[in-house]
Amino acid sequence: MPIYTSLHISFFPPLNSLSLFSSKKKSINNMDSPLRSTTPLFQILVTFFLLFFLGLNMFKEAESLGINYGQVANNLPPPEKVLQLLHALKITKARIYDTNPQVLTTFANTNIELIVTVENQMLATLCDQQQALQWVTSHIRPYFPATNITGIAVGNEIFTDENMSLMTYLVPAMVSIHTALVKTGLSQYIQVSSPNSLAVLANSYPPSAGSFRTDLNEIMQQFLQFLATTKSPFWINAYPYFAYKDNPNKISLDYVLFNSNEGMIDPYTKLHYDNMLYAQVDAAIFAIARMGFNGLEVKISETGWPSKGDTNEIGATLQNAAIYNRNILRRQLLNEGTPLRPNVRLDIYLFALFNEDMKPGPTSERNYGLFQPDGTMAYNVGLLSTTSSNTEPASASISLASSAPPMVKRVGYQSLVNWMMMFVYFWWLCKC
Template sequence: MAREWFLIQLLLISSLIGFGQCAKIGICYGRNADDLPTPDKVAQLVQLHSIKYVRIYDSNIDVLKAFANTGVELMIGVPNSDLLPFSQYQSNVDTWLKNSILPYYPATMITYITVGAEVTESPVNVSSLVVPAMVNVHNALKKVGLHKRIKVSSTHSLGILSRSFPPSAGAFNSSYAYFLKPMLEFLVENESPFMVDVYPYYAYRDSRKNVSLDYTLFSSTAPDVIDPNTGLVYTNMFDAQIDSIFYALMALNFKTLKVMVTESGWPNKGAISETAATPDNAQTYNTNLIRHVVNDSGTPAKPGEEIDTYIFSLFNENRKPGIASERNWGLFYPDQTSIYSLDWSGRGNVDISTGANITSSNGTWCVASANATEADLQNALNWACGPGNVDCSAIQPSQPCYQPDTTASHASFAFNSYFQMNGANDVACSFGGAAMKTKKDPSYDTCVYANSSKLSKMNSSTSEVQTGTAGMISRLSIVVLAGLVSLLSFGIVFDII
């Protein structure tokens, strides 16, 4: 009975802990390419990597169908080319909603509609059309009772500011006031976020003498930048750029408007002059960005602020015009293998010199040796998954560690599993010279490699649970009762309201 009561308390505690929310990390799924996998395969890829939020730039029916019943939340878009008909007649928007959205909702979880994208950067001036189009989209949603569930906004580049440094001097370009002020009023009235695309990469690329690469990559070795007006200390450019938006909004008395980052990322390849556009830098930036966001670090001006962020982008897009980096922001190749590993959990750190994930300072892993032949690796892998009694289910098709589908990757997972199972000693990481030890965590995405440090902690925790005392249960009871009282109080207040 005591054991059952203990488990009930643990379940209650879990539910209480999960009651809060944290900032969301999503991915942008651009499709300006002729070599991409089909939308249904993309939906499977997104689910495989436990990505819960995806932004697309239109309302493509094949994409909407592919994400039906996946649990993935979609942000869809109204392209700039559609702003004219959307702003002119309400009937145009009503028809679009009826034919292109409602047949797939709510099986496809659409949560945001972006009306126009970076209109101030458009070669054709369509800024005056944005707010009327937003109003018509909102009205169409209201007619079918979805205006509370699907939020309407528009995305902007950082170029909407006339000043961004120091952050406290952030100010919107006065030439955009004619459409910006009514837009901000619309966003506040309908509880929608102000959406902005933030790219520290461009600041570094265009001003290397004044901007440190470490500062743009969230490196702990980056020199601090102090805002002379506020005394606030900035350790990375992402925060500085976000705060410049916050201060620009505050200057117009829109102090409570939530800011959402609808694009941010780093190119994995560029022109000869774009020396910072590398897979290592892209991995470092995006991993550190994820960690910064999911930990609700906030910014110096708004510490602890939840800033939902979408990483650009899912794939390289070979049909995009412009300099080489414009076509190389992807996380995955068209064959759906990773260009570089990325820790979506936000729990890992990155060694800026190598780009490798480091999740433990004293962990040791066993992986395939770079000097081993393909045949030696295959033989050792067969032994580990056979006589070695290693559970190799994680490297089977559709499982977390199957991709990349290479002998070296599969062997590394099997070697490490055997190594940890057998006390993490030197003999257990031999495999006839096909394996080697490393201090760098080879885990990636949802594929987690065990290590001796983690196993030790798990064994210690198990021992504590097994030898738990009535005093421990009593402490848990206090926590649960306090949580239940809080929930009951919340319910009473809610009923009164």
Template sequence: MPHPNSPSSSKIHLHHLHPMASPPFTPSHHLLLPYFSTLPTFLLLILPTLIQIQGVNGGSIGVNYGTVADNLPPPSKVAAFLLDNTIIDRVRLFDADPDILRAFAHTGISVSITIPNDQIPRLVKPNFAEEWIKFNIQPYIPATNIIRVLVGNEVLSTANKLLIANLVPAMQSLHTALVEASLDRRIQISTPHSLGILSNSTPPSTGRFRQGYDTHVIKPMLSFLRETNSPLMVNPYPFFACTAENLDYALFRPNPGVFDSDLGILYTNMLDAQLDAVYSAMKSMNFEDLDIVIAETGWPSKGDPSQVGVGPKEAAYYNGNLMRHVVSGKGTPLMPNRTFETYIFALFNENLKPGPVGERNFGLFEPDLTPVYEIGILRPTAQSATPRAHQGPVEGPISTPRSPSRSTVSESKRWCVPKTEASVEALQRNIDYVCGLGLDCGPIQENGPCYAPNTVRGHAAYVMNAYFQATEGKEFDCDFDQTGALTTVDPSYGKCRYW
């Protein structure tokens, strides 16, 4: 979806785990009892049986942060909200707004910047590319975790010959500028595409790139992506291809499916079919080894009366099932056992966007940060404090086993999570202390099921609960110098299970 503002894997930047480290602080009297009274004998008994979480590395859930509105909260408030109250661990911006880049400093949230289409011809010039990196990237790193620069958005769909001819040279020029600045290992260059780059997509096994673009633009671009270890980014939108007849297929709800007779595969949801069509097109040009990132996908909660399947319930069905599906590790029929880095469109309802009603209502949140509907994207402590705007439960099963959502409530089970007001420094001390005791902190290390979101708060929640469950499970075992709180809402998500 073109946005009016526009036409290497993440590392731990906030902290490092030291599993055998000594306690980095002296616990107060609130902590002395739970930490030391029972641990010498108790931990020796339970350490061999502490939870061992195995599984695929969960795909990361991001969001497109658009700003075509006059009622949005300041960037600093948005960054704090995403960090403290949601499981979102990455954002895509449609420009290089310095206020937003500064707001995400020291959060650990991965940031992708989009360069507007109209700047593409200028970026071909090495001097301009170097200046762009100098003024839009270097002042903000490493404090802000910038992971990608995206050159335009859906450029091939513009049919603008000047932009299309300069797309790959601009990407190459920017990469050279990153090399000169010694940032090429940290920041990738890519560009998102609509599915209009395909000449055929049904059945998925026959997916091919459009003739003319395939050899002159797409093949050189795929070669560049392979050489720079960058992903192909696409914007699949089942919403725009849905009808009254295939609505359940688009929403991941139970449906008869669509059969690909060429391969004998039954597709049970439209997103898989769209992704596999892209994969088939890549494979036809011998580039099936490239990763695919979903740069945009979403569903509006309001629309024009003539639109099919538009409402908060349908939006919750799609985005909720989307989240579970892309992190499940099942992948697609042609790309099994994969997860997909995915960016939901969009963070906010944007009241100044032109076009039909739906264009202004793709947001997960209202400008006051209340959810438009609930899909399990809020952390438990945020759920209890945030009023509900619309009810849109995710009821429909998907083609993968369901993972526990963050909204599961237990009448007897309790989990220990950080208090909202707890400082990052205090939570880091909790991480260092618990891991230093010898409890298994592997799940929050890179490639672990609880690594994402890669934030101190997210990692502290896991280890604080691991300690609480490993001890006697009394209220004081969750004190952590007054930074912990008990909840009856299961914090588990995706492959990350809180025991």
């Protein structure tokens, strides 16, 4: 496992709560209405074209693949160049592993949704509510809302950290930070969670057997209760690469790479899985349900594949990394959910944007990046036809944004104008 190892606000009530149709009966009975002199087909066409053309701009921004922007390196480009790269890639969601002021300032007034991180060593301090308030006041409040901070990751893989004492600090620190967000008026915009290693599961196969380790039951219950109370997601760092590396003779490479394969059928749910990542996510969903929290959303805070490894790191190749990440991108463009939750788009943050030369551990740890520190691609994950695999990102036209029509967010001034136009149209229709 790599060592490091959004709130929807509706400005419009439901249609049935508006008085849009309060004069409907009167309008129908009004024989002087100009609509009475037109054919029903004409009325239908007017409505259709109005809704169609409004719909073209009603949804400003599609969901996109997220990216982890790690900075454990001494040769990375400055945040300004990183921002240019993200814009070129059309990536609109990123996660950093601290609250670097330079990054937060650079990302201001952009369309980037940013998740920031409380470092593991800060958890004990932030259990104190006054300290947490001070942290939010100095690390979050000065940058928000110019910088669109949508989440705070409190630590990373705390339940499986070598420092076991961190577990006792996790939930109290999360509570203190959330309380500080409430006091500063930010809780409705910023979610608080903590990414977990897949090692929190005692069982993950088949997915329906998913369950948490029994030694984590008490603290996990508190953790899940916090997420349920604050309506925050369960974040999981899921790496099929490790399962394949540890057991390449029994696990199909095509299955972990999202290539065409027979897959597996869960014997209890009869659901078919054609890739390991979705199976891992559904195992986490089942584990959460077994604890009594079936409604929690599960998101992938990290997944990726190393392009290089030591001799004993089977599968860590440039080709496999390109295939895995390209197939992840393809699935994200389809707005896919898992077999257990097919209608809920699975949010994924890819690990990572850059290779990081100062990360400790085996060679693979320093080779998860889509890009080299000099800005050249480590491999091609899906360039448009106008570019080649050797194209530098500054001139590349790479899109990691979804082109699928569903699962989109209504944002911005244009959306407000569109809704107002629709309101006026229906008012006119009913008035007549």
